[in-house]
Amino acid sequence: MLHHNIFRATAMALLLTSATVGIARAEDKPKIGGTLRLAAASAAGTIDPHISYETGFYWPIFYVLNDGLVTFRKAAGQPSNDIVPDLASEMPKISSDGKTYTFKLRKGVKFSNGQEVTLRDVVATFERLFKVGNPNSNLWYNVIKGGDKCVESPATCSLAEGVVANEADGTVTFNLTQPDAEFLYKLAVPFGSILPADTQASDLGTTPSAATGPYMITSYDPQRGMELKRNPEFKVWNEDAQPDGYVDEIKYSFGVQPADAVTAIQNDQLDWMWDSPPADRLKEISTKSAGQIHINPSFATYAAEMNTNIAPFNNKDVRQALNFAVNRRAAINIFGGPRLAEANCQILPVDFPGHKGYCPYSKNPGEKWAGPDMEKARALMERSGQTGQKVTVTVGDAGFDSRIGTYLVSVLNDLGLHATLKVISSNIQWTYAQNSKNNVQITVNTLWQDYPAPSTFLPVLFSCGAFHPGSDASPNISGYCNKSIDAKMEQAMKAALTDPAASIEKWSAIDHEITDDAPWVSLYSPNLLYFVSKRLKNFTYSHQARMIFSKVWLD
Amino acid sequence: MSDNILEIRDLTVAFRTEQGPVEILQGVSFDVKAGEIVSVVGESGSGKSVTSLAIMRLITDPNAMISGTIRYKGRNLPGLSAREMRKLRGREIAMIFQDPMTALTPVHTIGWQIAEQLRIHFGVGAKAARTRSVELLGKMGIPDPERAYGCFPHQLSGGMRQRAMIAMAISCDPAILIADEPTTALDVTVQAQILDLLQDLRREYGSSIILITHDMGVVSTIADRVLVMYSGRIIENGAKSDLLDKPQHPYTLGLMRSIPPMTGERPHRLPSISGSPPLPGNRPEGCSFRPRCEFSFSKCNAAPPLFRCNEQFAACFLAENGSHQWQRNSAQERTGE
Amino acid sequence: MLLAVVRRAFDMVFVMFGISVIAFLIFFATPGSDPSARIAGRNATPEMLAQVRASFGFDRPLYVQYGRLMQRLFIARDLTSFVNRGQKVVPAVLQATPVTLSLVFGAAVIWLTAGIGLGIVATIFRGTVIDKGLMLLALCGVSMPVFWFGSVMNLITQSRFHDTWLFSWVPGLGYTSFFESPSLWFKTLVVPWFTLSVLFIGLYARVLRASLSENYQEDYVRTARAKGLSESRIMLRHALRTSLITLLSMFGLDFGALVGGGAILTEVVFNLPGIGRLTYQALQNLDLPFIMATVMYSTFFVVLANALVDVAHAWLDPRVRDAR
């Protein structure tokens, strides 16, 4: 059986490299027009692109609405991780010290409200990031000169020194306080969307912003849905950055439960669903509607974060014991079976830049996980002297979390701990788990990339600076603080400016080192399964924008 | 016999119980003549009400077994179809009940309830039914009948309710009116008015009235003929004057004794019949009054048939050969001489 | 009379005030319900949190926060969600109302008709096998968890027998407005209507059966028979007419509670975007403005239903009318 599974896993890996399982035949001719019907169980809050951090949910929408100076290439597979010029007419000129970036603004691009995109809008956009309290303004954008001041007093934010427009030659120059290898990524994500200068300096909430992309939002009601129509002002300026859309309208319905969405897609009443199809429908759709399924790897790690500051997980032996004991295959079975996830022992997701297969917590330690090792686990538990400790597994109530939690409880009990499960609203789970005051011992989360660089995982989740005791905003949930690793991360960041390849090597080493310390039990990298209607063609999966809404057409 | 409007023969009503059938009525027979007021007296549980309900075929208990004949104008009521019987009820034979509070539907106005009956039996329109109902209420001596028409039962006094009840009963001009203890729930003064009303009705419409009561005073006021019931049987039957003067059955005598004298000094304590009537399932052998009877003798171990004594009938072996000593005594006692 | 109305109104306001305070306290006492962190976003610093807290007034004393919330809910009517920022609460509640009304109205028609029908039939056949069978069925209806029954109905109509002629007409779950497509509106609601009404059919049939058999013991039914009325007329115009008063008071309270979000489980199971589901989502998201709005809305209907039932009771039952 085991052998059989391994065989299947390899077969799957082969399949995955082809990125999509649904077969788009060459003779399918592009069609223009029609309404693309999307559905999700619920909306996800504000649609202010400077505020919404819904990387999976709203960012793919923002990518067809708005443009930054640069963006990720709208393409399938690895090329989608590349940065291409967007509202800038070419890639920026970077000074040799890496502290100034000069962009030439493209001429003649208009917002959906008819105004032209001007240098003033660019400047205003970056000031607005601070004014509206962009979630990363203090982490990403404070590298811009004047940024730290803006973080302190957002209302009066001025980036007069940081973002300098030169009306004469139509360029804008960013002055940074220090070199930043990932600055372009930070401009390429939707936070960098250029909005009109007169956009209100507070959360837009449910009011759509002016668009530069092929579509614009015409209505948004979080209880019901969202409607996107063609932006009449849009003309293609760079096919790679912002291609025109095929469909005329996109209609996103909220409040559609996954099971109902599956049925609706089967009946051709919907074209695409955000949520994963429920586990008990997988068999049915994979036999009946195999051609409508697209499975793609995602840059995410599903992991159980352990609190390294309180018992019993302040004991490395216990953390490693749990790592040895957890059967990743079992977790994958909960998630929907071996086709939908790949076992992972380390922090960086499978295939992510810097990921080098490494699994010390396996029957036969090696590059890949090969099965749990209960003997080692028990031995480590024995050594730790923590047997009998009480553990509460705190998980959110959405998705598979509570079921994985149940499984973890069962493993912890097997190891001789006294484990109980605590399910809380998934809406508060993320902040609740972060606050060290709540003494969460172990929790589970899916950690997604922001952009394709190891720094979106490692420093954000494991640096000493990312741990704020007693705060709801402390993404280093493990409370893991290791000065030597902090120093190494610093070095890796620096290296990225000069020698990207060496930097990646460094990140890989850090990844492995943290994995050895076991602040997490990484379980797997989930694959994204998209179930689409028969008439949806040219499904294009980008690592950044997921299904590119402007690329699909309807038969 | 042709002037008998109602002839009842051998009416027996029994209920199936866990202990076997229990006879509530044991072969009741009597006649009612046109225009006659027949009063049925007896203690509670003697079978008076069951008799009246049996005539109306209103015993709905599925465990009831009814036998005997009830001839109304020659038609045997138990043999009629439910539909025919329904046409008769309220139209030919009407009934008024003891407690006018509970006997009227609380959620309809009394006017509506009277009109309902008129509309059912005569098919008259709403307006005509209303006019007639108001008229009837007026005839019953209800002041301001227009207002009373729109009143709900609980808004009227007991006497008014009973008048309304009677108005309803006579609305279709029935040939027989069965009044089941119509005055029990009322004040003494109102009782007299209601009894006057019943007498007026007989005079005006010529209806026969079967008046069921346990009150000898009521009997002496208006009855033409009296039936005395005890434990499911008629034990004495005779014209009022005869029966009151010369009761043939010791039980009747007992009843008479319990009436306080009309004149003279009231006795300190009214004499009463000792003991209580037997339960229907638990009757003694022979005469069921025997255990309470001060005159009982060996013959009483057998059930006495109705003996004729002039125009009176009595189910007592003492009456087998005409009147007896105790009768005279009782008559003297009654008049207080 | 005026005094009674004023008193009644005062009672209503008092109860609603009490409930709003309880709901407010319940949710402000919850750890993690402080929306600042969610509003501030994923990687917010403690300083940013403090800013958000100040700008939303979360650092003010509780009674000030309560006052502000109420002011924005009832007077300014511009209260917005903490989760879906910018979304106004009042229009969302108003939008959900027709869904709940559609569900409850339809179910009410079914349960009144069937409940009264069953009650009458059982009374007519009282003591027989038919009576016992119907009452057993009614009791089963009362004993079923509504969400479970809904799931089973879904399983039958959406999956197992969906491809048969019997249920092929059943559309997928969700709600279509009556004005969009009356026929689809009807089709989507048939199964939820039935599911929601089953419990009440059982309840009403049992109550009516008990009340009618009680009435049949009453003297006035005998009077009605003595009047020569037909059995059906006695049943409908006399016995039932009297029982309806009890039934209608029950109905008023049930209807009020359901319109006020009591159909929460049915709405969740059938994914109907009504008040119940709105409330449930708000509770799950700990979205305080929505919770307050939906709780106040529900309470309003429950309290109103109570008041209306009192009035209707007096109107229908002349005895009560005169008693006051």
Next chain:
Amino acid sequence: MTIVSNTSAAPAGKDKRNKPKGPWRTALSRLLRDKLAVASFLFLASIILSTASATYYADHISQTDPFQSNLDGHIEISGEPAEIMAADSEGLGLGVTPIGPTWTGQYLLGADAQGRDVAARLLYGGQNSLIVAFSSTALCLLLAGVVGTVSGFLGGIVDTILSRLLDIIWAFPIYLLAISLSIVLISKGLQIGPFHIPSNSLLLPITIIGVVYVPYVARPIRGQVLTLAKSDFVLASVCLGMPTARILVRDILPNVVTTLIVFAPIMMSLSILTESSLSFLSIGVQPPAASWGTIIQDGQGLLYTRPLVAIAPGLAIIITVLCLNFLGDGVKEAFDPKAKLRVGKD
């Protein structure tokens, strides 16, 4: 002018020669004569017994730990090995389906999404469902009895405050209140003085369900006590100078207790239904502990492939509640036929 004897004759001739018994003994003997009620009681007892045997069942018959996930295991069915969680091989091979009913000792009713034996969980879940129902009913009746009696008997300001409080809880839609309390309490547990009830304790659903139904019982009891307190015999006792406590114990409490007894089965059936609803919304009994409601919730995710996981606990609930309702009818008839019981439900 009336006949003196006033013995009423009962036409059916029942209840003759009754020796004077205490009212409760009379009621009990009446209850014992109600065959349906007795049968329901026996059936309930057998349900309780079988849930009590859960440990035995798990150890000796199903031979699995119903609280231990078993996502990667095998069993033997008639000699053939079978995967408990079988990854599907047809089509694209997506999805993992738990083993279905084997109708043998192991996995009699199949496995749930965690590969646990549904039949064994059903018994364990029944334990919790019944414990919650019993305890919350007891709590509710106790609170309602105290509040109703105190409020009705003392009157005055105490009554005003308590009745107002009851009014508010009464008007708070029952499920909303229960859900609100559950969501809040489950996220942090409950602190009563020095005692801390952790969030996954059964005491939480017990307390919540017990409390939210208090007005439904307390209000009728208050009314009853109010009537009793004004009744002639209590007034007479007061005039005779009897101590208040004695009046309470002798005249009022027996009546209150009778009402509570009549309410008990109905409240229990309500509690079971409420518990299952809360658990269905994941805010009742907390996993990995199970109740019938949580098993239904678990089964929701398997409705299409293994519907039995959700259907079986539902049937268990229906049967139990049905028995309780029959018993409730019997108890009502025996103890207080005139009692008007009607408790609102969703």
